[in-house]
Amino acid sequence: MERIERRAFVRKAAAGVVGAGALSSCEGDGASNTTVQAGTVVSGPRVEWRLASSFVPSLDIIHGAPLRVAERIATLTEGHFTMRVFASGELVPGLQVMDAVQAGTAQAGYTAGYYYIGKHPALAFDTAVPFGFTPRQQNAWLYHGGGLELMRDVHAEFDIINFPCGNTGLQMGGWFRNPVGSVADLRGLRMRIPGIGGEVMTRLGASVQVLAGGDIYPALERGAIDATEWVGPYDDLKLGFHQVAGNYYMPGWWEPGPTLSLHVNREAYDALPPAYQEMLAEVCREVNYDTLARYDAANPSALQTLVEEHGVAVKEFPRDLMEAAWRESEAYLEDRAVESPEFRRVYDSFKSFRGTAYPYFAGNEQVYAAFAFPRVGASRTAG
Amino acid sequence: MERIERRAFVRKAAAGVVGAGALSSCEGDGASNTTVQAGTVVSGPRVEWRLASSFVPSLDIIHGAPLRVAERIATLTEGHFTMRVFASGELVPGLQVMDAVQAGTAQAGYTAGYYYIGKHPALAFDTAVPFGFTPRQQNAWLYHGGGLELMRDVHAEFDIINFPCGNTGLQMGGWFRNPVGSVADLRGLRMRIPGIGGEVMTRLGASVQVLAGGDIYPALERGAIDATEWVGPYDDLKLGFHQVAGNYYMPGWWEPGPTLSLHVNREAYDALPPAYQEMLAEVCREVNYDTLARYDAANPSALQTLVEEHGVAVKEFPRDLMEAAWRESEAYLEDRAVESPEFRRVYDSFKSFRGTAYPYFAGNEQVYAAFAFPRVGASRTAG
Numbered sequence: 001m002e003r004i005e006r007r008a009f010v011r012k013a014a015a016g017v018v019g020a021g022a023l024s025s026c027e028g029d030g031a032s033n034t035t036v037q038a039g040t041v042v043s044g045p046r047v048e049w050r051l052a053s054s055f056v057p058s059l060d061i062i063h064g065a066p067l068r069v070a071e072r073i074a075t076l077t078e079g080h081f082t083m084r085v086f087a088s089g090e091l092v093p094g095l096q097v098m099d100a101v102q103a104g105t106a107q108a109g110y111t112a113g114y115y116y117i118g119k120h121p122a123l124a125f126d127t128a129v130p131f132g133f134t135p136r137q138q139n140a141w142l143y144h145g146g147g148l149e150l151m152r153d154v155h156a157e158f159d160i161i162n163f164p165c166g167n168t169g170l171q172m173g174g175w176f177r178n179p180v181g182s183v184a185d186l187r188g189l190r191m192r193i194p195g196i197g198g199e200v201m202t203r204l205g206a207s208v209q210v211l212a213g214g215d216i217y218p219a220l221e222r223g224a225i226d227a228t229e230w231v232g233p234y235d236d237l238k239l240g241f242h243q244v245a246g247n248y249y250m251p252g253w254w255e256p257g258p259t260l261s262l263h264v265n266r267e268a269y270d271a272l273p274p275a276y277q278e279m280l281a282e283v284c285r286e287v288n289y290d291t292l293a294r295y296d297a298a299n300p301s302a303l304q305t306l307v308e309e310h311g312v313a314v315k316e317f318p319r320d321l322m323e324a325a326w327r328e329s330e331a332y333l334e335d336r337a338v339e340s341p342e343f344r345r346v347y348d349s350f351k352s353f354r355g356t357a358y359p360y361f362a363g364n365e366q367v368y369a370a371f372a373f374p375r376v377g378a379s380r381t382a383g
Numbered sequence: 384m385e386r387i388e389r390r391a392f393v394r395k396a397a398a399g400v401v402g403a404g405a406l407s408s409c410e411g412d413g414a415s416n417t418t419v420q421a422g423t424v425v426s427g428p429r430v431e432w433r434l435a436s437s438f439v440p441s442l443d444i445i446h447g448a449p450l451r452v453a454e455r456i457a458t459l460t461e462g463h464f465t466m467r468v469f470a471s472g473e474l475v476p477g478l479q480v481m482d483a484v485q486a487g488t489a490q491a492g493y494t495a496g497y498y499y500i501g502k503h504p505a506l507a508f509d510t511a512v513p514f515g516f517t518p519r520q521q522n523a524w525l526y527h528g529g530g531l532e533l534m535r536d537v538h539a540e541f542d543i544i545n546f547p548c549g550n551t552g553l554q555m556g557g558w559f560r561n562p563v564g565s566v567a568d569l570r571g572l573r574m575r576i577p578g579i580g581g582e583v584m585t586r587l588g589a590s591v592q593v594l595a596g597g598d599i600y601p602a603l604e605r606g607a608i609d610a611t612e613w614v615g616p617y618d619d620l621k622l623g624f625h626q627v628a629g630n631y632y633m634p635g636w637w638e639p640g641p642t643l644s645l646h647v648n649r650e651a652y653d654a655l656p657p658a659y660q661e662m663l664a665e666v667c668r669e670v671n672y673d674t675l676a677r678y679d680a681a682n683p684s685a686l687q688t689l690v691e692e693h694g695v696a697v698k699e700f701p702r703d704l705m706e707a708a709w710r711e712s713e714a715y716l717e718d719r720a721v722e723s724p725e726f727r728r729v730y731d732s733f734k735s736f737r738g739t740a741y742p743y744f745a746g747n748e749q750v751y752a753a754f755a756f757p758r759v760g761a762s763r764t765a766g
Contacts, residue, residue, distance in 0.1 A: 363633055
């Protein structure tokens with residue numbers, strides 16, 4: 001079978017249109033080391049999972065992550081292990097993905113841990129906390145700094161095994177109808193910003209609102225809110241916020257390197273053959289990193305489009321706002337640690353890792369970036 | 384079979400101590416979707432490869448990358464596809480890995496493209512060029528900016544298919560016996576620095592030498608050279624340069640995000656079943672990203688050790704040196720592009736991508752880093 005045809009075949013299998021047994025031949029074993037023939041190599045059991053995503057297909061990099069997990073697992077298993085991916089609302093509402101996986105309604109879910117801090121406050125660290133880790137630091141902490149073990153312990157309480165599966169990069173600070181001259185301008189400002197970022201914004205005087213993606217644009221247009229944050233240039237451009245709020249602020253200090261996660265029901269996971277478990281872990285690790293690379297390739301030209309074609313003014317948050325945000329963010333995390341020993345256990349690891357990582361990145365990496373980046377092209381900063 | 388035992392078994396298989404056929408049973412297919420039993424799922428042909436590395440085992444993150452590729456491929460294929468990894472010099476000298484793969488002496492090699500710019504000047508872009516891409520930019524360019532396709536074309540001339548397989552992060556600027564006060568201090572300075580970085584340092588007046596890893600320390604100790612660069616804190620600490628050259632400079636502008644590559648002999652690759660090819664690609668992508676995460680976890684505490692326990696002074700290259708280095712680096716790349724249409728083809732893609740990426744990272748990412756990183760712990764910068 002030709003390579004191209006074979007891949008199409010595997011995709012069909014993944015989509016469930018190939019009859020049972022079509023890929024079940026067991027050939028090729030015992031070939032010598034030098035002469036190897038192409039052919040079917042996977043003869044494991046057929047497994048079909050439901051995967052509930054918290055996201056909608058228009059967010060094609062984020063929602064694309066579980067689609068890529070499904071596609072790659074189907075490819076590696078030659079269509080024996082498949083996942084049917086449901087967008088937000090198709091199987092369960094987007095914010096109930098964790099519940100659905102815990103209950104076994106879906107064997108897997110794609111979501112953000114910090115949606116569920118009501119269940120367990122330390123789930124915030126699975127995604128992002130204000131002034132937390134950049135993408136590289138988050139990956140280093142999760143995979144090689146003890147972070148993933150801690151997060152596995154937290155998820156185990158919900159019979160879920162979690163896999164980091166999509167880092168989106170530092171978010172932008174969002175869209176403001178009017179310029180922000182100082183932290184005082186946040187007083188009474190009606191901003192759509194969920195999660196811990198919203199908690200800190202409240203401490204800074206903002207009137208925080210939580211709106212679903214589709215409701216933001218009309219609210220901003222009719223003046224029901226003054227500002228909103230979303231993700232970054234590539235995703236923001238699609239929603240058209242620049243048409244109704246022309247000031248695009250940076251940085252998104254409340255989410256320096258947010259990581260989305262694949263949740264897997266423990267019982268479903270334990271029933272997998274070990275090789276399928278290993279493939280799942282391998283693919284999730286790769287998709288986690290790769291999602292960042294996709295954003296890093298897509299965001300720069302999207303920002304260029306926003307600035308050059310739509311006249312968006314990219315601005316830095318004023319220094320006093322940043323100082324106050326740092327202060328209140330640190331206070332918020334300390335307060336949670338006082339309240340919750342479970343939060344503190346992860347917080348201590350986070351803080352210790354950050355205590356070494358930040359000074360290191362402030363050195364070599366930062367010195368390079370500060371010198372080199374501004375030397376190419378026009379600065380995108382105005383005002 | 385218990386999970387732990389199974390993994391040990393796979394490791395033994397990978398080491399070649401399990402007889403042919405031991406893993407060849409073809410069971411489990413046709414199981415229902417709900418009841419899945421653990422067991423052997425891979426029944427493909429046995430493949431054993433030789434993998435020649437350009438590195439030595441003491442560089443445990445770099446040389447660990449091909450070891451992890453081999454281990455993970457063996458795990459995913461349940462020991463059916465194994466690779467025996469040879470360190471530099473065991474099968475072929477470290478700088479002849481590409482030749483060995485092209486000739487089929489080894490089916491695979493782990494090396495740095497820029498070792499072979501004598502064969503093809505554009506191979507530099509596979510690893511790093513001065514003032515080129517940071518790790519995130521390099522990954523975005525390779526995987527989602529057309530870079531990998533271009534590098535595949537270059538490698539195809541050598542009957543090699545290349546897989547990015549280990550980003551080491553921005554290198555440090557190296558160890559200097561005496562402080563560097565300005566670019567004028569480079570005149571006549573005897574520095575060990577290979578590759579294009581060495582070419583640019585020569586343009587800046589340095590007397591450049593190329594020494595293998597083991598020869599650097601004694602040369603520095605007896606004063607035969609005045610300075611050397613190596614990799615970064617984690618690897619540098621092991622070689623003990625701080626004992627004979629107390630000034631540790633940053634940044635390593637000649638290698639902002641070097642990527643090491645797995646080379647695979649085309650004929651050996653084509654003989655693989657498609658599922659093994661997919662597993663190899665998947666594992667290499669993951670190991671490429673993961674190598675960076677390992678360095679990002681290891682470098683910060685290594686630098687802390689160098690500063691706090693060994694009294695190393697971490698310093699920034701003076702501004703006039705950086706300006707001159709930028710100028711000469713850009714001139715060097717332009718000169719190569721004039722000489723070689725093959726170089727220009729990749730250079731144009733590189734330059735276009737950098738033209739969008741640098742301004743973007745100069746904005747959001749850089750503004751965040753400049754504010755947040757210095758707020759934690761003591762600055763590691765002296766002098």
